[in-house]
Amino acid sequence: MPNYQAFQLAATDNATTATWITQAQPEPQPGWALVQVAYSDMNYKDALTTDPKSGVIHHYPQTPGIDAAGTILACPSGNFEPGTAVVLTGFDVGVKQAGGYAECLLVPEAWLQRLPTGLTLREAMIFGTAGFTAALSVQALLQNPLLQDKAQPILISGGTGGVGGFAIAILKKLGYQQLIASTRHPERAHDYLKALGATAVISLADLTTPPLKPLMKQQFSGYVDALGGSTLSAVLPQMNYGGVVALSGNAAGIKLSTTTLPFILRGIQLVGIDSVYYPAQRRTAIWQHLATDWRPAQLEQFVHSTITPQQLATTLADYLHQPKTGRILVDLQQA
Numbered sequence: 001m002p003n004y005q006a007f008q009l010a011a012t013d014n015a016t017t018a019t020w021i022t023q024a025q026p027e028p029q030p031g032w033a034l035v036q037v038a039y040s041d042m043n044y045k046d047a048l049t050t051d052p053k054s055g056v057i058h059h060y061p062q063t064p065g066i067d068a069a070g071t072i073l074a075c076p077s078g079n080f081e082p083g084t085a086v087v088l089t090g091f092d093v094g095v096k097q098a099g100g101y102a103e104c105l106l107v108p109e110a111w112l113q114r115l116p117t118g119l120t121l122r123e124a125m126i127f128g129t130a131g132f133t134a135a136l137s138v139q140a141l142l143q144n145p146l147l148q149d150k151a152q153p154i155l156i157s158g159g160t161g162g163v164g165g166f167a168i169a170i171l172k173k174l175g176y177q178q179l180i181a182s183t184r185h186p187e188r189a190h191d192y193l194k195a196l197g198a199t200a201v202i203s204l205a206d207l208t209t210p211p212l213k214p215l216m217k218q219q220f221s222g223y224v225d226a227l228g229g230s231t232l233s234a235v236l237p238q239m240n241y242g243g244v245v246a247l248s249g250n251a252a253g254i255k256l257s258t259t260t261l262p263f264i265l266r267g268i269q270l271v272g273i274d275s276v277y278y279p280a281q282r283r284t285a286i287w288q289h290l291a292t293d294w295r296p297a298q299l300e301q302f303v304h305s306t307i308t309p310q311q312l313a314t315t316l317a318d319y320l321h322q323p324k325t326g327r328i329l330v331d332l333q334q335a
């Protein structure tokens, strides 16, 4: 069996150390498939794997990388022919079992999606978990009666990052006319967010600064929330009657401080979005949207950088500490 290279994090008390290790290619058992990884990417969750206290990785040493795109090397069931292009996001990959930061990935075949026509492996990883989660968030918004009117105002947080950025671009593609992007860095991020499709850029501090009350001036009919925590607490009282919040993120914290009033007096909906265990059979439709009618006009504008395996350790360690716009791709073909 040939060997392959895998990135591995080992944990000490409060930190992790990174190395590349050489492993023998495994023989997949029935129900499993071996994938040659071409590209992975970097999500907020991947960055948290460098902190053992985050709890993202259950047991170290582990190979992180919650996303991968590549081609089938072996699949004993015959459900995927060798050479078939596939994409994988979520499930236990890069968390409970080895992830996409490796030349090869052994996974249950049920977790794999065929690469949709119209997308390259690289483009699938420009989207990755972030694009997929943005699409789930948009799907939740589209089910709200108020948002059948494309003139309704929609707030999007975390737009300089993956989930928020794709949400802006998809909603723009769908014709929404009032897309308000919040950021901690309005001056630095203004032009980028406008280029994605935001019609207004506001400071996160303006949304969250007291005095906050249980019910405030109604401003937004939809909210794609990549932050949660104090941001969500502040926005709930500012939702329009009948509006909807699609909550996926916790970058601003996991605690929510609120009252019943926005729900029982304004009828707003709070919809939880989970991309990790979203049912495999419903994923195909989401990827189809991303490849066609929801595909942002210029996908490449989301690419902050494409890094080599040699740059992976440093980039992962720096991720949460260096403000950036867009997505980081990992090219595993150079391993």
Ligand SMILES: NC(=O)c1ccc[n+]([C@@H]2O[C@H](COP(=O)([O-])OP(=O)(O)OC[C@H]3O[C@@H](n4cnc5c(N)ncnc54)[C@H](OP(=O)(O)O)[C@@H]3O)[C@@H](O)[C@H]2O)c1
Binding pocket: 042, 043, 044, 045, 129, 130, 133, 157, 158, 159, 160, 161, 162, 163, 164, 182, 183, 184, 185, 189, 204, 226, 227, 247, 248, 249, 250, 251, 252, 273, 274, 275, 276, 323, 324, 326
């Ligand atoms: N539920 C799910 O299935 C799911 C799937 C994917 C992601 N997520 C979660 O969604 C969030 C976004 O993920 P992502 O991969 O899109 O992240 P990302 O690309 O790193 O972007 C996160 C953005 O959030 C803002 N931000 C970061 N830390 C913040 C803080 N402490 N307070 C306020 N704003 C902060 C930043 O925007 P500014 O610098 O412009 O303010 C940043 O660009 C994360 O919490 C992630 O865990 C959940």
